[in-house]
Amino acid sequence: MQLIPGSFSRKILSSVFILTIVLTGCNNQESSEKTAEQAPALVKAPAFNADSAYAFVQKQVDFGPRVPNTPAHKATGDYLAAKLKALGMQVTEQNFVATTYDGKKLNARNIIGSYNPGAQKRILLASHWDSRPFADQDSVAKTKPVLAANDGASGVGIILEVARVISLQASKPDIGVDVIFFDAEDWGNSDEATGEYGGYCLGSQYWAKNKHVPGYTAYFGVLLDMAGAKGATFLKEGYSVQLADNVVRQVWNTASRLGYSNFFIDQRGSSITDDHLPVNRDAHIPMIDIIHTQQNNLAHTFFDQWHTADDTMEHIDPKTLHAVGQTLIQVIYQEAQDQPL
Template sequence: MLFHFKNLFQKAVILLSVSVLIYSCNTSTNSEQTTEQAIKLATAPAFNADSAYSFIQKQVDFGPRVPNSVAHVKCGDYLVATLKKLGLEVTEQNFTATTYDNHKLKARNIIGSFNPSASKRILLASHWDSRPYSDQDSVSKDKPVVAANDGASGVGVLLEIARTLSSLQTKPDIGVDIIFFDAEDWGSSDGEAKDKFSGYCLGSQYWAANKHVPGYTAYFGVLLDMVGAKNATFLKEGYSVDLAGGVVKTVWDLAAQLGYSNYFVDKRGSAITDDHVPVNETAKIPMIDIIHTNADNIANTFFKDWHTTHDTMENIDPKTLKAVGQTLIQVLFQEAQPEVM
């Protein structure tokens, strides 16, 4: 009996030792995997959300920026002047856009290039026009949309990124092209438009087929659409995952490491017809869409005041602007210093 107990004790010690060894190995492996998964962050400047907010306010102060309106012309001139003041090389791409309901629009895409001689280029974009009618409004369906979030928020973030880049004494070794697409939001919500884009994305379609620089290309692109609302959620938009999945992963991983996973939700969302589609399909540049979509509300895909007269500055939250802007700046500086990836 004593002999049997001794053998059992010895076996128990051996089993315990093996278990400890296995646990130690697993712990070591998990630790190594965590280290491998973590991204070594490049040093990047801070994004000023208050400054971005003021850029949004300035656009809204012009009134709805509907093509062919005085407000549209004045705001376009302001965007051009601001990009030039910040030291970017500016190209104005004027064109006539024909809407699905046969309106002729005097439109212009506005392009600002930071470090235009750099061979490695990243494309950032947003649309700057306002929708001509508030079709999702319960009362004032015929009024134009002020478009603080759906348009101006993305432009404001990109203007602040331009300001941040231009203010640096040591410039990153990378080129950045900022495009403000026009005539994005004159589309049909009732199926009247029969084209692939339902009447939307006229400016990006034009640019994709007529690039501002012949033969222009970029490593990848990021489109911003509705990036200013309080508690916004950015799901991994469907076309972005299918057409530029690697870029989606990079951006969402960086956002998570910066502490913004409550905004950049690790979940695939709906496929949204937006300005990134012609950039992918026609211009052949992998571009993703950071766009506010709701994770748990299929009936209301976008933010609550989308395409209504209530899309005003009350929607805009500097915390959301900070999450988006800081993530994008980090993306740029990771690309400028690829050895840290």
């Protein structure tokens, strides 16, 4: 990540996009309303089970902090790979050594699952599965590793449930779905690290330049980050609008038609440096970021427990998991019927 004075140390706030929120808000709303009026009917899609997704989040947290080079990290990775295999996916484990901004060597692995690998049209779902090694935003326990129930585990849990739901269907979507759990996302420090990503997003940077299948591409991708907290709001992340606006509109319109507009806010938000950027820039796949950002709160961009020792299960809400997960399932089934919203 690039250091921007006055920004948060993990996900970088772009002042340019903040200044455009007021100017573009009305146009975005009018565009979304017009698109919704002209959109095709919702196709029948299976139900997302929020309790199951919650259990997948809990399972990860039960391992403890998933910090690279620790036993908990290895055990969690083994669990995720085995779970994807059990759900009928073709699994690839991409092992690599990542060098952190402060010179540490991490034994990392991106965990990739492919449903219907022979399908030409593919959708990519991603989240990071590692957790931050230090709670730098905590007022007391700044050196303590983060349990990362929301900042990592929530997105993985939602995607696991999406995969489980698809695997159970007698009539499966005639489309390819790939899952990537990126590793080594959360070790950076924008105040100390140099370079575009500030030491973050090591797994996605590696994958984008070393795809698990030569020549791999996808129709589009969706990244989940901090996707399960109580009262979550997902503004239209700035880089996503800039690089994959059609996908943003499709996902937000789908969420609105499903009744989740209180989660998916029709407003352009901050630009966040996250795992979707290497996928866009280096892998050349349009990927958006569904990430919890707060409205009209420049002093605290992310959820209240971000990068603290308090990022625990008590703040995870099945209602938020359901809103995100059901939206993703609907998007997949709309695409399978060639009726994107």
